[in-house]
Amino acid sequence: MKDETQKQTQKNFAFNDENEKKFRETLNMYPTNMAALLPTLWLAMDQNGYLTDEILEYVAGRLELSPVHVYAVAEFYTMFLRNPPGRYHLQLCRNLSCTLCGSEEILAHLADRFDILPGETTEDGIFSLELVECLGSCGTAPVMRVNDRYCENLTLAKVDKIIEGC
Amino acid sequence: MSKKILSENFDNPDAYKLAVYEKLGGYRSLEKLFKTDPASVIEDVKNSGLRGRGGAGFSAGMKWGFVPKDTDKPKYLCVNADEGEPGTFKDRKIMVQDPHKLIEGIIICSYAVGIGTAYIYVRGEYVTPINRLQGAIDEAYASGYLGKNIRGSGFDLDVFIHRGAGAYICGEETGLIESIEGKKGQPRPKPPFPAVIGLFNCPTVVNNVETLSNLPFIINEGWEAYASLGTEKSKGTMLFSISGMVERPGVYEQEFGVNLWEFIENATGGVKGGRKLKGVVPGGSSSPILTAEEARNTILDYESIAAAGSMLGSGAIMVFSEDNCIVKALQVISRFYAHESCGQCPPCREGTYWIARVAERMEEGEGNPGDPDLILDVCPHLMGMTVCVLADALAMPAKSYVEKFRDEFDQHIKEKRCPYASSAASSVMG
Ligand SMILES: Cc1cc2nc3c(=O)[nH]c(=O)nc-3n(C[C@H](O)[C@H](O)[C@H](O)COP(=O)(O)O)c2cc1C
Ligand code: FES
Numbered sequence: 001m002k003d004e005t006q007k008q009t010q011k012n013f014a015f016n017d018e019n020e021k022k023f024r025e026t027l028n029m030y031p032t033n034m035a036a037l038l039p040t041l042w043l044a045m046d047q048n049g050y051l052t053d054e055i056l057e058y059v060a061g062r063l064e065l066s067p068v069h070v071y072a073v074a075e076f077y078t079m080f081l082r083n084p085p086g087r088y089h090l091q092l093c094r095n096l097s098c099t100l101c102g103s104e105e106i107l108a109h110l111a112d113r114f115d116i117l118p119g120e121t122t123e124d125g126i127f128s129l130e131l132v133e134c135l136g137s138c139g140t141a142p143v144m145r146v147n148d149r150y151c152e153n154l155t156l157a158k159v160d161k162i163i164e165g166c
Numbered sequence: 167m168s169k170k171i172l173s174e175n176f177d178n179p180d181a182y183k184l185a186v187y188e189k190l191g192g193y194r195s196l197e198k199l200f201k202t203d204p205a206s207v208i209e210d211v212k213n214s215g216l217r218g219r220g221g222a223g224f225s226a227g228m229k230w231g232f233v234p235k236d237t238d239k240p241k242y243l244c245v246n247a248d249e250g251e252p253g254t255f256k257d258r259k260i261m262v263q264d265p266h267k268l269i270e271g272i273i274i275c276s277y278a279v280g281i282g283t284a285y286i287y288v289r290g291e292y293v294t295p296i297n298r299l300q301g302a303i304d305e306a307y308a309s310g311y312l313g314k315n316i317r318g319s320g321f322d323l324d325v326f327i328h329r330g331a332g333a334y335i336c337g338e339e340t341g342l343i344e345s346i347e348g349k350k351g352q353p354r355p356k357p358p359f360p361a362v363i364g365l366f367n368c369p370t371v372v373n374n375v376e377t378l379s380n381l382p383f384i385i386n387e388g389w390e391a392y393a394s395l396g397t398e399k400s401k402g403t404m405l406f407s408i409s410g411m412v413e414r415p416g417v418y419e420q421e422f423g424v425n426l427w428e429f430i431e432n433a434t435g436g437v438k439g440g441r442k443l444k445g446v447v448p449g450g451s452s453s454p455i456l457t458a459e460e461a462r463n464t465i466l467d468y469e470s471i472a473a474a475g476s477m478l479g480s481g482a483i484m485v486f487s488e489d490n491c492i493v494k495a496l497q498v499i500s501r502f503y504a505h506e507s508c509g510q511c512p513p514c515r516e517g518t519y520w521i522a523r524v525a526e527r528m529e530e531g532e533g534n535p536g537d538p539d540l541i542l543d544v545c546p547h548l549m550g551m552t553v554c555v556l557a558d559a560l561a562m563p564a565k566s567y568v569e570k571f572r573d574e575f576d577q578h579i580k581e582k583r584c585p586y587a588s589s590a591a592s593s594v595m596g
Contacts, residue, residue: 041331
């Protein structure tokens with residue numbers, strides 16, 4: 001039953017009033033509909049947190065693009081999530097400066113604390129862990145993003161504090 | 167102390183506000199600009215010697231000169247704010263601390279080339295910079311610096327932010343163009359160059375954030391003032407993102423022509439904890455590493471760093487101490503390039519993956535005695551074979567890591583383990 005209703009709501013996905021307005025503004029920024037695809041997918045991400053097949057079909061319909069194209073684009077970009085992240089999506093940088101400054105120890109600590117591997121979500125759905133590439137914040141390495149917020153100069157103690165503050 | 171052009175307002179926490187920026191002398195270049203013939207602006211920028219700060223170091227004025235003048239197609243500016251080259255974090259600093267300087271630079275470039283629409287392509291993770299920049303754009307429109315008939319000049323310009331979504335390859339200029347067009351960020355073959363056939367098949371200039379942010383100075387003070395800074399072929403100053411094992415990492419502006427290691431040491435206080443210097447990556451993860459000795463004997467400009475066998479790239483300096491493992495570094499960067507390969511060219515798709523696999527097994531203590539040579543054999547097959555230079559961007563540093571630190575690779579294989587395991591990490595344990 002529950003699955004049925006969930007499917008129902010997703011089938012009925014439509015932009016809320018605010019995003020509908022933003023969507024129309026977005027169309028005016030470009031000479032083609034296709035160019036509005038990334039911003040439109042971002043609006044859908046903002047509204048739903050991740051992109052279901054139904055949402056991709058909806059976006060394709062709104063922009064009069066082939067669903068195949070919209071799928072391919074959504075899959076190409078790592079920030080367009082195709083599965084629900086945890087309420088707090090931890091994105092830890094694994095690139096060079098962060099590694100030099102100890103990000104692997106941070107990873108071991110997070111994996112240990114939550115008993116999950118990168119790519120997984122805690123059973124209660126609160127935390128998900130993802131390893132990402134350079135976040136453009138190497139001067140304050142190690143770095144992770146918690147949802148959209150940058151947490152910098154990480155130490156194990158600081159990580160614990162961030163998690164307890166979630 | 168170096169001359170400050172780009173970082174002059176970094177210490178003023180309110181410089182991002184239009185009123186404050188104006189008080190600091192912001193937007194005063196426009197009066198002079200609109201009285202100058204666009205073709206002379208291009209000449210001035212050529213004469214200034216300003217080179218692109220996104221990685222390739224190509225003359226900005228020359229690039230603008232390639233845009234056809236007698237076309238009835240619209241022309242576009244794509245501002246490259248993708249800042250994906252590992253080690254680089256200076257464009258973020260400009261967008262957050264001094265966004266109007268970038269907008270002023272965008273107006274100058276657009277006026278000179280005859281551009282009516284500019285898109286700023288900002289990497290998707292940069293939510294704070296995007297909000298800052300959007301705030302500044304809104305202020306600029308409200309005060310008549312953007313939009314129709316800018317400050318009564320008759321010149322029109324629209325500026326939009328286009329948010330990326332996590333793909334390093336979208337920093338490559340034609341990947342970026344594809345991405346704005348709403349496609350996968352797969353680079354296009356060149357020629358044709360974007361200056362002739364770019365965004366929406368129209369003539370397009372692609373310039374980095376920092377490149378454009380130099381323009382107000384060049385207009386205000388004259389190209390001679392800019393050209394008087396730096397060395398013969400490397401003019402002006404550059405923002406260096408310094409990270410890794412130094413006491414005070416950060417973004418530092420420096421005029422070209424000083425000693426590389428002395429600059430790093432003076433700016434950051436040297437290697438963290440007084441440890442020994444192992445090596446310096448001078449221009450982002452795509453640039454070959456310099457040994458400690460090379461770093462101490464190199465002058466900081468495009469030519470000297472190239473003569474030392476590396477490149478200045480995006481000015482991202484990463485410092486390795488004796489506690490850092492070079493094999494681990496190769497594992498990290500090869501995994502990165504393999505992950506970010508867009509997949510359209512087989513040598514890149516396969517080659518980056520191969521290097522990543524071999525580097526991983528060496529670091530895990532499962533390497534074979536022939537593995538370092540295997541890497542050296544594979545590298546040439548990644549170079550010059552593909553639509554863009556992402557594969558080269560791994561092959562060049564990979565070769566340098568193996569050639570310059572061969573002993574470390576052999577030691578991993580002989581001892582069947584990483585002799586450095588987590589020795590660098592003590593700083594995060596607190
Ligand atoms: C794989 C790859 C990634 C790149 N990433 C960036 C980037 O993040 N930011 C940037 O400004 N240039 C980047 N570039 C360089 C651009 O292709 C282009 O040269 C630059 O935007 C031109 O601007 P400039 O002349 O002002 O430097 C990249 C190039 C390659 C091959
Ligand atoms: S390497 Fe981690 S933010 Fe750049």
